[in-house]
Amino acid sequence: MLEQSCLITLLIPLMLGIAVTEWTGLLDRDTTQQAATLIPFCLASAAILALVSLVTGVLPHKTKPQSRLKSRAGHHVPRLSILNFQFSTFNLLLPALMFFIGASSALIHHVNNQTSWPSGIHQWTAVVADAPRPTAKTYRIPLIISCGHEGPHRKVMLSVMKSALPVSPNVGDALVFNAQIREPYNYTSDRHISTVNRQFDYAKWLGRQGFQGQAFVYSQVQALGDYESNALVAALPWWDRLRIWALQKRSILVKKYYANVSGKDGGNIGGSEGDQEAAVLAALTLGDRSGLRTDVREIFARTGASHVLALSGLHLGILATLLMMLLWPLGGIAATRQRCHWHRYLPFVICASLLWSFVLLTGCSVSVVRSALMITLTFLLALRGEGFASLNNVIVAATLILCVSPLALMDVGFQLSFLSVFFIIWLFPYYQERFLGSRSSRLPRVRQWALNFLYITVVAQLATAPIVACVFGRLPLLFLLTNLLVIPCAYVLLTGALVFFALSWCAAAASAIGWLLSRTTKLMLGSLEWISSLPLSSVEVSVSPLSALMMYPLMLAGFAWLIAHQRIYGYSFFILLGIVVSLLGWGV
Secondary structure: OOOOOOOHHHHHHHHHHHHHHHHOOOOOHHHHHHHHHHHHHHHHHHHHHHHHHHHHHHOOOOOOHHHOEEOOOOOEEOOOHHHHOOOHHHHHHHHHHHHHHHHHHHHHHHHHHOOOOOOOOEEEEEEEOOOOEEOOOEEEEEEEEOEOEOOOOEEEEEEEEOOOOOOOOOOOOEEEEEEOOEOOOOOOOOOOOOOOOOOOOHHHHHHHOOOOEEEEEOOOOEEOOHHHHHHHHHOOOHHHHHHHHHHHHHHHHHHHHHHHHOOOOOOOOOOOHHHHHHHHHHHHHHOOOOOOOHHHHHHHHHHOOHHHHOOOHHHHHHHHHHHHHHHHHHHHHHHOOOOOOOOOOHHHHHHHHHHHHHHHHOOOOHHHHHHHHHHHHHHHHHHOOOOOOHHHHHHHHHHHHHHHOHHHHHOHHHHHHHHHHHHHHHHHHHHHHHHHHHHOOOOOHHHHHHHHHHHHHHHHHHHHHHHHHHHHOEEEOOHHHHHHHHHHHHHHHHHHHHHHHHOOOOHHHHHHHHHHHHHHHHHHHHHHHHHHHOOOOEEEOOOOHHHHHHHHHHHHHHHHHHHHOOHHHHHHHHHHHHHHHHHHHHOO
């Protein structure tokens, strides 16, 4: 692992720093003052370690004659330890620095996210920040409380009775309501869906998503006009304005789905079959899952196809491949011009720009941002003609996301996305050597595709199985059959979606492509319903967080034993296996 990427020695301490602040309770709502007092200590420790690491790592130091480098003139020159990464003091201090950086960023994020709300019921004016999610009796609406051009803008999760708001609002609409806003709290009826029957900490989940308040409204909610809504949106910070603008464009595209698939405008969505086909299309291609019914989500979860609904590397990879196929001729056209040296950059720049526009359009979920970062890093280093390990791309993407949003580490989507991609890339050289070998170039294309599909599906399922079992309390067993049926449909739907939006100006073409997308989606849903009805399609399990955590060293030791055939890995595997079995038996 270290041979493929030494950067992992920096990512792990960063993650540990964030995790320790979470596990020790420093990010709880009642410890804000304590967390604030620890921030100067963590920042000071990080500054001292950074200075010492810089001095010990950059300055030349004496080395043995046989290990010195020779210049072109033949003279010995001292080796710089920051380049060869072999100076022991530097190796110890730099991970410690990353640990304190992770702890400091988590504490700062926690303190900045805390706010005090006035007691009693008050009138509030807010802007809808994301697509509302309808439930049986309410709408759950993410809001940004507007404070004008002065003062902070705070995110609030508002639950509104459908009788108080007959029509679901759109992103960017301004609402006026009377309610008491409090810090995020837990409903007594909220229960985790896993069989371990633990209380789901809804308040902590809201805090990790950046929400600073929560309210429930029974009375009438007033929706303001377009002029007042635009004025309130204009007073928001630039990032919120940009995100609201992108989500408004997404809602327009979603309405086109409903108009051509279910024959509705998207504003009054029911529970008909056509509505769910359009909702699945919107989730799979645009990241809008607000229209999905609970039973449809349950079918995807039982069959192990939830990764198709959540935009990830599969979707970005298909999109990048299609865009590069379309844009590659531009490089040849530019190359025909005299004194034009930028021709080879043009397809990559346009493709990366379109990919990041798509990321913004879909709401900037963690899995999509991770995939876009990895593809962009690959483009940049390919243009420079340098080799860059894909494992490094994963680690750099994870580090950048955690530096911007440290509490994303506790998000299940972040964990599932990075673990699956990490294991797939880490084990790929060994898979290629042991299963393909020198015959890989001579194997039939269909057999290569089948072997790669089998490898990616099995490794991704094994990598995410402990977390899936712990969080959702269920493990799908027929995931190979599910992916064999679902992934080809995903390719057709993503490609068809591009053609659909490109030809949406032509009503006849949009209607024909919408019919094709509807039939493909119906086929995929029917296949998943059939798989979920099979015996042993999924099993209920009960796994504690500690047991799930210990399964990963067990898997690492098992993979290392199979690859290296060394006794130390075998002993480690059986010792860890005994620990995991004991934890599962004791229910710890």
